[in-house]
Amino acid sequence: MNKRVLIVGLGLIGGSVALGIKQQHPDSMIIGYDRSEANLETAKRLFIIDEGCTDWLEAAKDADLLLLATPVEVTKQLLVDLADVSLKDGVIITDVGSTKGSIMKAASALVEKGITFIGGHPMAGSHKSGPASAKAHLFENAFYMLTPFSDTPPHQLEQLKDWLRGTRAKFMTLDADQHDLLTGVVSHFPHIVAASLVRQTKRYAESFEEINDLAAGGFKDITRIASSSPEMWKDITKQNRAHLLTFLDEWMEEMKDVRSWVAQGDDHELYSYYAGAKEYRDALPIQKRGAIRSFYDLYVDILDDVGVLSRVTAILAENQVSITNIRIMEVREDIYGVLRISFQNEDDRQKAKNSLEALQFTTYIAL
Ligand SMILES: NC(=O)c1ccc[n+]([C@@H]2O[C@H](COP(=O)([O-])OP(=O)(O)OC[C@H]3O[C@@H](n4cnc5c(N)ncnc54)[C@H](O)[C@@H]3O)[C@@H](O)[C@H]2O)c1
Numbered sequence: 001m002n003k004r005v006l007i008v009g010l011g012l013i014g015g016s017v018a019l020g021i022k023q024q025h026p027d028s029m030i031i032g033y034d035r036s037e038a039n040l041e042t043a044k045r046l047f048i049i050d051e052g053c054t055d056w057l058e059a060a061k062d063a064d065l066l067l068l069a070t071p072v073e074v075t076k077q078l079l080v081d082l083a084d085v086s087l088k089d090g091v092i093i094t095d096v097g098s099t100k101g102s103i104m105k106a107a108s109a110l111v112e113k114g115i116t117f118i119g120g121h122p123m124a125g126s127h128k129s130g131p132a133s134a135k136a137h138l139f140e141n142a143f144y145m146l147t148p149f150s151d152t153p154p155h156q157l158e159q160l161k162d163w164l165r166g167t168r169a170k171f172m173t174l175d176a177d178q179h180d181l182l183t184g185v186v187s188h189f190p191h192i193v194a195a196s197l198v199r200q201t202k203r204y205a206e207s208f209e210e211i212n213d214l215a216a217g218g219f220k221d222i223t224r225i226a227s228s229s230p231e232m233w234k235d236i237t238k239q240n241r242a243h244l245l246t247f248l249d250e251w252m253e254e255m256k257d258v259r260s261w262v263a264q265g266d267d268h269e270l271y272s273y274y275a276g277a278k279e280y281r282d283a284l285p286i287q288k289r290g291a292i293r294s295f296y297d298l299y300v301d302i303l304d305d306v307g308v309l310s311r312v313t314a315i316l317a318e319n320q321v322s323i324t325n326i327r328i329m330e331v332r333e334d335i336y337g338v339l340r341i342s343f344q345n346e347d348d349r350q351k352a353k354n355s356l357e358a359l360q361f362t363t364y365i366a367l
């Protein structure tokens with residue numbers, strides 16, 4: 001009989017993992033449940049799931065793999081709800097939540113009953129939500145963190161990795177507290193900062209409307225993640241409370257120093273503040289998706305000319321450069337359009353840059 005996978009929460013992450021599982025395990029039956037009927041319908045329409053269900057606890061009884069992909073406070077409750085359900089022998093339960101400590105605690109009641117729960121967290125995503133944004137390749141080359149219990153049978157950990165292999169992510173096993181510390185630093189705390197920058201700008205925009213037009217590249221780069229789901233981030237913030245309180249205290253101490261250097265106009269301290277940040281940021285790995293996602297993108301200024309798209313693609317084809325994506329960006333639409341062309345590697349990007357510039361196109365590696 002075909003293996004059955006039940007996915008609860010058919011949003012960006014649940015949908016993307018479902019697509020990844022189906023790629024590697026085309027014979028498995030993927031059943032989905034979502035509290036939102038609209039999301040359930042979209043997931044069916046986009047073939048993210050094979051069928052939907054209305055009673056997930058009933059569907060859980062036949063599942064070989066149960067994946068919880070809801071906001072983390074909901075996931076905690078779902079684990080409690082599962083306590084009285086009689087599940088299939090050998091079932092593996094996992095989740096995709098951005099926090100692990102609280103979830104592992106909530107799962108321990110199931111583990112005490114002999115059920116396997118392995119925490120999971122694919123370390124990639126986006127500020128978008130819902131099944132319509134799900135992509136099979138969302139996690140390609142990203143780290144997929146797994147937090148087994150100390151007595152999780154190794155073959156079940158391997159089995160879970162096999163289920164998830166189609167995501168093409170790289171697995172990393174670590175303990176829950178280590179997970180929450182590390183993701184707190186590089187993901188959760190930056191979301192608080194991004195939201196605070198946007199809120200500060202909004203306050204000024206109430207008096208100076210022009211701010212909305214001036215908020216350009218830098219502001220948009222650092223605040224993209226402020227467009228993420230508030231429900232998801234409220235839950236993450238609650239569950240990683242202890243680490244976030246430490247980071248907030250450390251940040252406020254650092255800001256006190258920065259404030260005094262700004263007040264004094266201290267050249268030396270201000271220079272080394274920015275230089276220290278730049279040195280570390282520039283050295284972060286960019287070859288593969290890791291600390292920074294790797295993009296081999298090239299931006300090309302285009303005049304408002306309908307033929308330009310085919311001209312650019314023709315030039316690249318003539319020079320035997322293959323592209324992975326091409327998109328007209330919305331920026332600077334008043335004067336120019338900008339094309340964003342993505343390549344598989346640096347060589348292709350350089351070849352494209354040289355051939356387009358030879359024909360008087362203006363290109364940029366970053367906008
Ligand atoms: N967005 C990211 O970048 C990202 C990355 C990695 C992990 N995560 C984690 O993945 C999980 C899901 O996030 P997402 O980005 O897919 O969010 P999402 O909003 O796109 O999807 C969440 C889905 O859960 C559904 N849902 C909420 N409560 C439910 C309930 N009680 N029963 C059934 N369905 C319910 C929602 O209707 C929605 O479809 C979160 O735990 C988040 O922390 C998110």
Ligand SMILES: O=C(O)C(=O)C[C@]1(C(=O)O)C=C[C@@H](O)C=C1
Pocket residue numbers: 097098122123124125126127128186187188225228
């Ligand atoms: O790219 C984004 O928009 C994200 O916020 C993705 C991001 C992150 O902080 O890197 C957010 C939460 C997840 O748990 C994992 C990834």
